[in-house]
Amino acid sequence: MLLVVIAFVVLLAMGMPVAFAIGISGALFFVQHPELPFTIPVQVTVSQTQNFALLAVPLFILAGNFLNxxxxxxxxxxxASVLTGRMRGGxxxxxxxxxxxMGGVSGSAIADAAMQARMLGSEMTSRGMTRGFAAGVLSFSAILTPIVPPGIGMILYGTIGNVSIGRLFAAGIVPALLLWLALSLAVWLTARARGYPPQRTTRPTLKEASFAVRAGIWxxxxxVFLLLGLRMGVFTPSEIGAFAVLYAIVIGSVVYRELSARGFAEALETSLSDVGAVMVLIALSAIFSYGIVFEQIPAAVSAFxxxxxxxxxxxxxxxxxCVIAIGFFVDATVLIIILTPIxxxxxxxxxxxxxxxxxVFIVAATIGNFTPPVGAAMYAVCTILDCRVGEYTRESLGLLAAVALVALALVFLPGLVLFLPDLLFG
Known part of the structure; x- marks a missing residue:
């Protein structure tokens, strides 16, 4: 497997797409083992796509694009403005x-970070915030997105590890709230030290607050609907994805009446690209995973x-x-697919x-999206705000510390994670 790992690292360094780097390096394992039929890579690649539970992945991606x-x-x-606009660094x-x-709407940390950078980035810098701080907040706050159900990482982890996806969805809520509080505290401390003003100076009226809640209630x-559907046995994880698509279409076309025919077509086009990238990665990772199991690496890692x-x-x-260190160089989705069986x-x-x-694993793997040298969310935000990576890194240390403290708390206090799934699912 050493040759396989070296080939994977070299191909990534050459700039090859991750999916093909995984597939090609995994195929080298069969070159090293001529006693294994070379039809196996084809068979495991095809069989990986036949996993019925993975049907939830493209459906949730499609639902997120419709909702957006x-x-x-x-x-x-x-x-969000009504809830926190009067706080320092509003x-x-x-x-x-x-x-x-946005966690339940987007499901993608990178997409959420890029969207917010376009929406809020220039306004944040015009109000006196440094580019590095603004980029850091916009990037690191997106760590909440894959933790709030229905995160794609949860579906992948649950499918590969044979873990209840419903319990994973429920387990993500309390950690997401803790991450929210930790990041908000870090932002407040920085804003107070630097004198950053709030977004709004007046308290929202009851009418304004109730209108904002009614508008965002869906x-x-x-x-909530996802968890109740799974808990009550109305849907399987795959069927809940179909419900999510239908829910998004009804909300967009009937309730808000803003999902136009053009928007519908754009959502389909974007989803086609997103689904293709993810599913090719999942399919080709089966070749890599076969070698891991054949060499009994999980047992060796466990013994070590x-x-x-x-x-x-x-x-x-x-x-x-180790996951955080590897995540500095490898995308979170790849980490979840490759490391879960290990x-x-x-x-x-x-x-x-x-x-x-x-x-805990998903939080640790996601951190790499926001850190040098290859953090995808980091580069998306820095590109949009024209911010240097060095400045971004310096200004993000407090936010990274806040996330690390929450991750540490989750390790030693499993009740924070398991309280809600135990309450809902027993």
Whole structure:
């Protein structure tokens, strides 16, 4: 497997698309093992696409694109302004709150960061915030998006690791609230030290607040409907994706009446591109995963970690540190696909809960989207705001510390993660 890993790193460094780097490097494993039929890579690639649970991935991507064109985003901005506009650094607080509200709508940290950068970035800098701070807030606040259900990372982790997707959806809510509070506190402390003004100076009236809540209520109810549908057995994880698409179309065309024929076609076109990229990655990762299982790497990793410490919390900290370090160079989706079959058996061997580990793992893997040298969300925001990566990095250290403290708390306090899924699903 060493040759496979080296080939994967070299191909990434050459700029090859991640999906093809995984597929080609995985195919080298079969070159090293001529006793294995070379029909296996084709078979595992095709069979990976036949997993019925993965049908939820393209459906949720499609639902998110429909919701983004339904007029929901502008209403969520108004709601976020009402909730946090009077706090210090009001626009930065609005960005953090908007990411929490957008979690059930977008599901993509990179898409959320880029959208907010276009919506709020120039206004934040015009109000005296440095470009680095504005870019850092817009980028790091997007970590909330994949944690609020229905995050695509949860679906991938649950499908690959055979973990309840309904419990994962429920488990993401409390950690998302904690991340929201931690990032809001970090923004408030920075804004207070630098004298950044609030977005609005007057308290919202009851009429204004009630109007904002009514306008954004359909986005707030979306994760609730998903959890209730799964809990009550109305939908399977795949069927809930179809419900999400129907929900998005009804909200956009009937309730808000802003999903036009052109917007419908654009959502389909964007979804086609997004789904193609994700599904090719999932399909070709099966070649890579076959070699991992054949070489019994999960068992070796489990023995290594247990050999260092049989304590679950220490093992999780070691794993999280490694995932964050690898995430500096590899996309979160790739990490979830490749590392889940390696790391999850280790956690199970130590008596850990796969839902608890899944949320911690997804948070750790997502951090890489916002850090140098290859953070996709970071580059999207810095490009839009014309911000240097060095300035972004310096200004984001407080935000990174806030996220790291929450991740540490989640490791040692599994009840924060498991409280809601245990309450809903038993």
């Amino acid at each position: 064109r339904s007029g929901l985003t502008s209403r969520l901005v108004d709601l 626009l930065a607080q609005i960005s953090v709150t908007l990411s929490a509200l 986005a707030l109810l979306f994760p 970690v247990v050999g260092i410490s049989g304590n679950l919390e220490i093992a999780m900290i070691l794993i999280v540190a 790391l999850l058996p280790t956690i199970r061997a130590l008596g850990g809960d796969p839902v608890h580990f899944g949320i």
